[in-house]
Amino acid sequence: MAKDTKERILAAALEMFSQKGYEGTNIRELSASLGLVKSGIYKHYESKEAIWNALLDMMIAYYGERFGSPEHLPPVPDSSEEFVAMTMRMANLTIHDEQIVKTRKVLTLEQFRDDRARELATKHFLTGLTEMFTPIFAGMMDKGLIRRDDPAMLAFAYTAPISALIHLCDREPEKTEDAIRKIDAFSRHFIAAYEVR
Amino acid sequence: MAKDTKERILAAALEMFSQKGYEGTNIRELSASLGLVKSGIYKHYESKEAIWNALLDMMIAYYGERFGSPEHLPPVPDSSEEFVAMTMRMANLTIHDEQIVKTRKVLTLEQFRDDRARELATKHFLTGLTEMFTPIFAGMMDKGLIRRDDPAMLAFAYTAPISALIHLCDREPEKTEDAIRKIDAFSRHFIAAYEVR
DNA sequence: AAAATAAGTGACCCTTCGTTCACTTATTAT
């Protein structure tokens, strides 16, 4: 009936931690949301903290699988339109994928309490995106689509505003449509500023 | 001996909430940090939540005083160097001012739990900076320092990366020096890209 | 100086929390 209970517990923990934080979450509610009684959880994890650590393991592994390896990099676009389209695909995914949204929220809430969360937060919010776009900008320079410049600086200048709007969506979901439009507008503005004319 | 105890409680609450979050903070510790016993706090605030609300009132008022009014806007710079220098002054202040740092941390931790925190977080992290820099860029366009463009878009594109680095300082203080250098480099890069040559 | 009010104390209350344990019910291995 449940070998996957362990995983279901992590999913429920991700859900609750992302809404109420680690301290604000209690084991009774967490168990109840899985349809079992509180003591049942302790057959799978020895403590609340163990759940937290397992969840972090999962988030770290998930990040590595999904964004860590170079083969997951999107191809270098061939035009400004393609570049904007690629950005919008990625932005929509990261804004609407529930698992990723919850992960960002958890990292936001626990970044000051847990060192691994701190580290992963910086990847999610800052360095990961920059590292992802640096080779893309480098490739676009090689293709003569944009002016030659420091690709890492461009990647930072490009991804940080998008990241800020993603945060806005996490914080105020009702502004999502607006934020997506803004990402589009910013993206076009950015590429126009660096385009070779 | 203490009419200002009410204010001292708020200061201690800001400190503890910014480190451990609202849920993670307990009244006993909070009182102890002020050298009084837990029941003493209830002579000044009727509940933990009342402290939280008063703290939010304070943060909102403080923000209004400090960043809300147009007369606190820095003057439009006369050169790129001056522009960068102004940015660095502001960045250093916001990164090193303890009260502001703690406020940002609290807002980060409680933004999903409290609507007023949510709203103030968006101001602190996104719209406030953009609104502050929009007239500056408009002014610089008028002075012919930078190309004519949408000043609000420039303000957003300029402040969001800086905001991201400020967040990095909050999260990983040991990276502060690095982040400040990066703000400087980004600032110069940005102005160079829009400068009228 | 006396009365009234505010600030601070310490013991206590109730609730919630994480965790344990003896037990029953499924599931798997032999």
Added chain:
DNA sequence: ATAATAAGTGAACGAAGGGTCACTTATTTT
């Protein structure tokens, strides 16, 4: 089929949480 193991239950525990209250000590007010 039976033994062994895993999964799930429900009552209970101690610790820690927020909050109250009768009381003492300072500080104001008159």
